[in-house]
Amino acid sequence: MSKSFKLLPAAVLAFSMISVSSAAELTGTLKKIKETGAIVLAHRDAAIPFSYLDNDQKPIGYSWEIANAVAERVSKELNMPSLVVRTNLVTAQTRIPLIQNGTVDLECGSTTNNVERQRQVDFSVGIFVTGTRLLTKKTSGVKDFADLKSKNVVTTAGTTAERLLKAMNADKQMDMNIISAKDHGESFQMLQSGRASAFIVDDVIEAGLMTISKNPSEWAITGKPQSVENYGCMLRKDDPAFKKVVDDAIKDLYKSGAINKLYAKWFLHPIPPKGLNMNFPMSKELKALIAKPTDKPAESL
Amino acid sequence: MPGGRLECGHARAYLEDSMNYHWNWNVFFQPTGIGKEIYLDWFVTGFGWTVAVALVAWVIALAIGSVLGVMRTLPDSKATSFASAYVALFRNVPLLVQLFVWYFLVPDWLPESAQTWFKQDLSPTTSAYISVVVCLALFTAARVCEQVRTGIQALPKGQSHAALAMGFSRVQIYRHVLLPQAFRIIIPPLTTEFLAIFKNSSVASLIGLMELLAQTKQTAEFTANIFEAFTLATVIYFVLNMSLMKLMGRVEDRLRVPGLMGGK
Amino acid sequence: MDFSQILPALPGLWQGMALTLQLLILAVLGGVALGTLIALGRLSHHRLLASAAKLYVNYFRSIPLLLVISWFYLVVPLVLQWLTGNPSPVGPFTSCLVAFVMFEAAYFAEIVRAGIQSIPKGQAGAAYAIGMSYGQVMRLVILPQAFRKMTPLLLQQSIILFQDTSLVYAVGLMDFLNTARSKGDIIGQPDQFLLLAGAVYFVSSFAASALVKRLQQRLAI
Numbered sequence: 001m002s003k004s005f006k007l008l009p010a011a012v013l014a015f016s017m018i019s020v021s022s023a024a025e026l027t028g029t030l031k032k033i034k035e036t037g038a039i040v041l042a043h044r045d046a047a048i049p050f051s052y053l054d055n056d057q058k059p060i061g062y063s064w065e066i067a068n069a070v071a072e073r074v075s076k077e078l079n080m081p082s083l084v085v086r087t088n089l090v091t092a093q094t095r096i097p098l099i100q101n102g103t104v105d106l107e108c109g110s111t112t113n114n115v116e117r118q119r120q121v122d123f124s125v126g127i128f129v130t131g132t133r134l135l136t137k138k139t140s141g142v143k144d145f146a147d148l149k150s151k152n153v154v155t156t157a158g159t160t161a162e163r164l165l166k167a168m169n170a171d172k173q174m175d176m177n178i179i180s181a182k183d184h185g186e187s188f189q190m191l192q193s194g195r196a197s198a199f200i201v202d203d204v205i206e207a208g209l210m211t212i213s214k215n216p217s218e219w220a221i222t223g224k225p226q227s228v229e230n231y232g233c234m235l236r237k238d239d240p241a242f243k244k245v246v247d248d249a250i251k252d253l254y255k256s257g258a259i260n261k262l263y264a265k266w267f268l269h270p271i272p273p274k275g276l277n278m279n280f281p282m283s284k285e286l287k288a289l290i291a292k293p294t295d296k297p298a299e300s301l
Numbered sequence: 302m303p304g305g306r307l308e309c310g311h312a313r314a315y316l317e318d319s320m321n322y323h324w325n326w327n328v329f330f331q332p333t334g335i336g337k338e339i340y341l342d343w344f345v346t347g348f349g350w351t352v353a354v355a356l357v358a359w360v361i362a363l364a365i366g367s368v369l370g371v372m373r374t375l376p377d378s379k380a381t382s383f384a385s386a387y388v389a390l391f392r393n394v395p396l397l398v399q400l401f402v403w404y405f406l407v408p409d410w411l412p413e414s415a416q417t418w419f420k421q422d423l424s425p426t427t428s429a430y431i432s433v434v435v436c437l438a439l440f441t442a443a444r445v446c447e448q449v450r451t452g453i454q455a456l457p458k459g460q461s462h463a464a465l466a467m468g469f470s471r472v473q474i475y476r477h478v479l480l481p482q483a484f485r486i487i488i489p490p491l492t493t494e495f496l497a498i499f500k501n502s503s504v505a506s507l508i509g510l511m512e513l514l515a516q517t518k519q520t521a522e523f524t525a526n527i528f529e530a531f532t533l534a535t536v537i538y539f540v541l542n543m544s545l546m547k548l549m550g551r552v553e554d555r556l557r558v559p560g561l562m563g564g565k
Numbered sequence: 566m567d568f569s570q571i572l573p574a575l576p577g578l579w580q581g582m583a584l585t586l587q588l589l590i591l592a593v594l595g596g597v598a599l600g601t602l603i604a605l606g607r608l609s610h611h612r613l614l615a616s617a618a619k620l621y622v623n624y625f626r627s628i629p630l631l632l633v634i635s636w637f638y639l640v641v642p643l644v645l646q647w648l649t650g651n652p653s654p655v656g657p658f659t660s661c662l663v664a665f666v667m668f669e670a671a672y673f674a675e676i677v678r679a680g681i682q683s684i685p686k687g688q689a690g691a692a693y694a695i696g697m698s699y700g701q702v703m704r705l706v707i708l709p710q711a712f713r714k715m716t717p718l719l720l721q722q723s724i725i726l727f728q729d730t731s732l733v734y735a736v737g738l739m740d741f742l743n744t745a746r747s748k749g750d751i752i753g754q755p756d757q758f759l760l761l762a763g764a765v766y767f768v769s770s771f772a773a774s775a776l777v778k779r780l781q782q783r784l785a786i
Binding site: 029031032035040045046052053054055056057086088089090091094097098100101102103104105185186188189212213214236273 | 642654657660738
């Protein structure tokens with residue numbers, strides 16, 4: 001590290017002293033990024049409209065753009081104009097181990113910040129607020145969770161919804177047959193093919209998936225929200241320097257009002273791949289979060 | 302020595318710090334938070350499903366594979382080409398693709414009433430189980446077929462000629478002369494296929510059947526003790542495989558054909 | 566069934582196939598190299614080395630490939646991080662490649678071992694008698710002949726490996742199958758894309774097997 005320290009011109013050196021820290025003092029993820037010249041951003045394949053693949057297999061979405069805003073900020077703060085952004089596909093089940101084991105540096109998708117996960121990873125300030133509900137066929141007769149007794153239901157492995165559903169099943173002896181699919185795309189396929197009466201996951205994900213269904217009008221999101229899910233970007237634990245850069249980048253989006261444009265682009269306008277509009281206006285919870293960003297876990301909201 | 306112990310604790314703390322990981326080998330005895338289960342229960346259930354998939358699929362594979370193997374040695378060219386086409390199809394498409402076809406596609410091709418039954422009346426676990434068993438059975442049958450054919454063709458032609466001369470029918474020749482010997486010769490390669498079906502059953506985890514690998518991943522995900530969970534799964538698979546190998550070795554010893562190079 | 570969406574998706578699918586082929590070729594080269602070393606270890610007179618090699622083969626032949634892939638993708642980087650003190654991003658491609666090399670080496674080793682054992686002992690004896698070292702005997706006399714005999718078997722195992730690469734689906738690496746699945750999901754025609762993927766695997770494996778069979782006849786001594 002000391003080598004690159006010497007190579008830095010004095011002006012840049014002085015600048016970097018007042019921004020994050022000099023290269024010699026870099027620790028954790030920032031040090032890794034500086035040394036490897038690259039930041040690895042995680043993305044999902046069907047967490048629509050947060051982080052998913054377009055027709056050219058390129059990651060896109062609301063959270064994906066937030067992740068890129070972070071990468072931009074990192075490149076500025078580390079004075080690395082040629083910072084390489086690498087992408088890495090993750091699933092709900094692999095995202096935490098891959099953050100922990102150093103494969104990816106930052107995961108902005110649809111990951112709920114909760115106490116349990118905070119034992120393993122850290123989260124940025126929140127980027128979205130939602131709740132777990134049901135997606136079902138309008139004709140299915142399912143109105144709320146109580147109607148799921150003895151039914152086949154699907155959820156995505158590794159999500160908070162999966163735990164919630166399994167615990168609910170055991171506690172209330174609902175005798176549901178729960179299937180945990182590998183990702184949201186597969187869960188939705190189970191629902192569409194009639195394998196499951198309902199798909200349980202965050203309502204906004206359900207609304208996103210409806211945009212890729214053959215006939216969006218045959219689906220309904222229903223049921224009382226079972227939880228508060230506040231999404232955050234996930235990063236390695238105990239890495240305050242990197243966390244500060246991530247938080248600052250997101251807070252900047254909030255302060256500058258850029259978030260409103262970003263939100264409108266993904267939730268109020270037609271989105272790829274089919275060009276359908278989710279028409280999902282900003283909730284008052286999210287407005288509150290943007291006004292007062294916090295990285296508190298879902299349980300304390 | 303207190304000093305030594307302190308250092309040990311230090312090293313451990315350092316290790317946990319640098320790995321960002323909290324070792325906990327007791328994790329298997331901790332409650333899962335779902336019902337009254339502990340994590341070890343998940344592994345037991347998973348092991349049960351693995352065995353249930355593998356054994357049932359194996360019995361079917363052996364039956365279908367033997368019939369196909371015989372067909373490939375018949376003089377009837379229609380039977381032979383059917384069996385060859387079967388083998389070509391099932392050996393040249395990846396197992397995972399076959400599984401997806403059985404699980405996602407085939408049910409949609411059923412008549413309406415059967416579709417409703419399969420998709421809604423059956424629990425998802427049962428329908429996933431049926432798909433996996435059918436998939437593995439037909440996949441493995443292609444391999445068994447090739448072994449049976451090799452076994453039959455390895456027998457001297459004179460045997461079936463002699464039997465034919467004695468007035469045996471074709472069915473009798475296969476039943477009393479060819480198959481009993483062929484099976485005894487091919488026990489080693491069949492053992493390989495038998496062991497493979499246990500390992501291949503892990504693809505079931507990809508369609509949500511909670512067999513051993515799926516339970517392992519779920520435990521890793523719930524507890525964050527990924528190292529411990531994967532280690533236990535590896536040990537279970539290893540011990541299972543070694544025990545089956547020993548068992549099949551005994552069977553092979555018992556059934557060796559006297560007079561052949563491998564015999565006593 | 567409506568297959569209309571497949572044509573515009575072909576370039577993306579080709580990217581997936583390119584990754585599959587890259588993985589295949591590197592895994593075969595690495596697997597055969599490591600497998601040969603392990604086979605030599607198994608045949609060595611050094612008892613410790615021989616039993617270590619045997620344990621390796623038994624170990625990797627006992628556990629499912631899917632489990633090996635997960636180990637290398639999720640757990641091994643954690644161990645590396647502990648060893649180096651830094652996050653050591655291995656990445657899905659390298660993780661899967663290493664997993665395939667280590668796993669397939671156990672299978673290739675058995676083929677190579679059988680190949681070496683099929684060479685008459687007298688040849689090695691004669692080579693030693695004219696003063697060759699162990700390395701020379703293996704490199705110049707035994708292995709070239711063994712490989713000639715084994716080539717069809719090694720190629721057949723590689724065709725199996727070609728199909729097995731589809732298991733990287735489990736860790737989300739965008740190989741051919743995963744690309745097809747993901748495109749199918751997004752476009753809303755998962756069935757068509759799955760059938761297409763199956764057909765492509767079938768045609769390529771079938772053609773490759775036919776070629777191997779012809780090669781086998783030509784190489785027969």
